[in-house]
Amino acid sequence: MTARAKPDLYAIAWRLPMIIWQGLFFVGPLAFMVAMSFFLVKNYRMQPAFQFQNWERVLSRGFFWDAYFLTLWIALLATVVASAVAFPASYFLAFKVKDNVRRWAVFFLIIPFFTSYLVRIFAWQVILAQQGVINAGLSFLGLGPWQMLNTKFGTMVGYLTLCLPLAVILQTFALANIDRRLIEAAHNLGCGRLRTVFTVVVPLAKTGLVVAAVFCFILSFGDFVAPYYLGGSTPPTLSIMIVDTSKSGQQWPRAAVVAIMMIVTLLAVAVSAIGYAYRKRT
Amino acid sequence: MRNDTLLRWLLALYTALVFVFVFAPIAASLVFSFNSDRFPTIPLGHFTTDWYVKAFSNPEVWDAARRSLIVSSVAAVLATIIGFSAAYTDYRYDFFGKKAFLVLALLPPTIPLIIFALATLGWLSMFNASGMTVSIIIAHTVLCAPFAMAVIRLRLNQMDPNLEPAAWNLGASEWVTMKTVVIPFTLPSIIASLCLTAAVSFDEFAVAWFVSGLNKTVPVVILEILTGNIDPQVNAIGTAVFLVSITLVVIAQVLIMGRMKKPESA
Numbered sequence A: 001m002t003a004r005a006k007p008d009l010y011a012i013a014w015r016l017p018m019i020i021w022q023g024l025f026f027v028g029p030l031a032f033m034v035a036m037s038f039f040l041v042k043n044y045r046m047q048p049a050f051q052f053q054n055w056e057r058v059l060s061r062g063f064f065w066d067a068y069f070l071t072l073w074i075a076l077l078a079t080v081v082a083s084a085v086a087f088p089a090s091y092f093l094a095f096k097v098k099d100n101v102r103r104w105a106v107f108f109l110i111i112p113f114f115t116s117y118l119v120r121i122f123a124w125q126v127i128l129a130q131q132g133v134i135n136a137g138l139s140f141l142g143l144g145p146w147q148m149l150n151t152k153f154g155t156m157v158g159y160l161t162l163c164l165p166l167a168v169i170l171q172t173f174a175l176a177n178i179d180r181r182l183i184e185a186a187h188n189l190g191c192g193r194l195r196t197v198f199t200v201v202v203p204l205a206k207t208g209l210v211v212a213a214v215f216c217f218i219l220s221f222g223d224f225v226a227p228y229y230l231g232g233s234t235p236p237t238l239s240i241m242i243v244d245t246s247k248s249g250q251q252w253p254r255a256a257v258v259a260i261m262m263i264v265t266l267l268a269v270a271v272s273a274i275g276y277a278y279r280k281r282t
Numbered sequence B: 001m002r003n004d005t006l007l008r009w010l011l012a013l014y015t016a017l018v019f020v021f022v023f024a025p026i027a028a029s030l031v032f033s034f035n036s037d038r039f040p041t042i043p044l045g046h047f048t049t050d051w052y053v054k055a056f057s058n059p060e061v062w063d064a065a066r067r068s069l070i071v072s073s074v075a076a077v078l079a080t081i082i083g084f085s086a087a088y089t090d091y092r093y094d095f096f097g098k099k100a101f102l103v104l105a106l107l108p109p110t111i112p113l114i115i116f117a118l119a120t121l122g123w124l125s126m127f128n129a130s131g132m133t134v135s136i137i138i139a140h141t142v143l144c145a146p147f148a149m150a151v152i153r154l155r156l157n158q159m160d161p162n163l164e165p166a167a168w169n170l171g172a173s174e175w176v177t178m179k180t181v182v183i184p185f186t187l188p189s190i191i192a193s194l195c196l197t198a199a200v201s202f203d204e205f206a207v208a209w210f211v212s213g214l215n216k217t218v219p220v221v222i223l224e225i226l227t228g229n230i231d232p233q234v235n236a237i238g239t240a241v242f243l244v245s246i247t248l249v250v251i252a253q254v255l256i257m258g259r260m261k262k263p264e265s266a
Helices: A009-036 A053-059 A062-095 A099-113 A117-128 A133-140 A152-176 A180-188 A193-204 A206-222 A225-230 A238-247 A252-278 B002-033 B050-056 B059-092 B098-106 B113-126 B133-156 B163-169 B174-203 B206-211 B218-228 B233-265
Strands: A040-042 A045-047
Touching: A009 A252, A009 B059, A009 B098, A009 B113, A009 B133, A040 A252, A053 A252, A062 A099, A062 A152, A062 A206, A062 A238, A062 A252, A062 B002, A099 A152, A099 B002, A099 B233, A117 A133, A117 A152, A117 A225, A117 B002, A117 B218, A117 B233, A152 A206, A152 A225, A152 B002, A180 A193, A193 A206, A206 A238, A206 A252, A206 B113, A225 A238, A238 A252, A238 B113, A252 B113, B002 B233, B050 B059, B050 B233, B059 B098, B059 B133, B059 B174, B059 B218, B098 B133, B113 B133, B113 B206, B133 B174, B133 B206, B133 B233, B163 B174, B174 B218, B174 B233, B206 B218, B218 B233
Parallel strands: none
Antiparallel strands: A040 A045
């Protein structure tokens, strides 16, 4: 009823701001980046060209593929860890508390998502340091010191800082939307508690759980701060590689190749995961 | 039954631990910012405001703070205008290519910032438009617009679809209806969107770092201090930054949630 058959001036006026701005400054840059990957760099200046040099150079290096599989591996690991760590908390918030408690919990979990990630990472740097709070605590117990900074563990702490709040929020929504009568039915039919979780609850919330996981993957796959400042930057991830090649070497075209490989990978993972999430829901 | 209570408590404890993990860095930053030790550990050193004095007597920090304020407020206004028009279009119209329109509107947050930063740097350099404060504003508007759209769209959901036609029937033109009906109705979400997008822009560092050149914003200054060494100044600056963004986010949420609850109780 509200929709009109013919677009008029008024309708077009409301459509244009988004199309123009995101076209010029979102689609434009990304399309240009694809073109840029074929450009040449001479004397630290980029020159328009259509050469496959950058592609050959990047893709023929073992160095790149090491970074590629490392990034893929730790991002997947972070996705699994974040999803698993978040799940019991989401389960609690979805099923075991009153509505207003859940609302407050989500309220608080949204806050870190919009606050400085950089400062939080710095705080972790201090907490996890060799003489930091955690190692001091451990030494009271006669343990440690443990090396936590500049390890994969440090990187993972950073990724969790980034992903966990969002994972809990999305999972909580997914679980809270389940029809509770189905869970009661499972209990009434004698299904054990843990078994109900894995055979009833998880399949019913599959779509939402997968969406949460996809967001964790996207966030950790693209993050350069956690692997750099908590993981010690060596060996580099793809995101660190982009920073290094574009910032120090002025090699924007080569960085563009790495970036395009990342986008293709993200698309492939996201599309197959979402496809899996929507496939024959039961 | 006793088993149930035990399980409930275990889950509650676990959830509390997750919250501790999420808020530990924010709390730590606050505590360390008033702590005298350069390398904080337990037991803590004595109370001091030295780091604040040091950070706030640094002209570079003030310069960056001023720039961050300008960037985030301009980007918030632009993003909210764009987000509003996209949300309204989605609310009111159905047209050929609407799916593509929505994808374009909501895609930016799914692209890793570092990639968008590189792409924007290349693109703006083509037009000699990188390395300026305006460059940061342009890029931040792109990143913020989807959040603005989501917040305002949520509010439009609660608007009776007959409200606009009613105003037209009474003789108001579409533009007048927009001004006197739609905008007043969505005003809380518009303010919420301004706060939320300002917070996003205020904390964004990757894109700002790439395109800003010498015009640093606060997060870029923090990033550069971090690259140097452990310097507790960051805690002082960080606590101030947290205060700003948490205030903005909380205002936004109160505005969004306050309006969400009303229809339920009515």
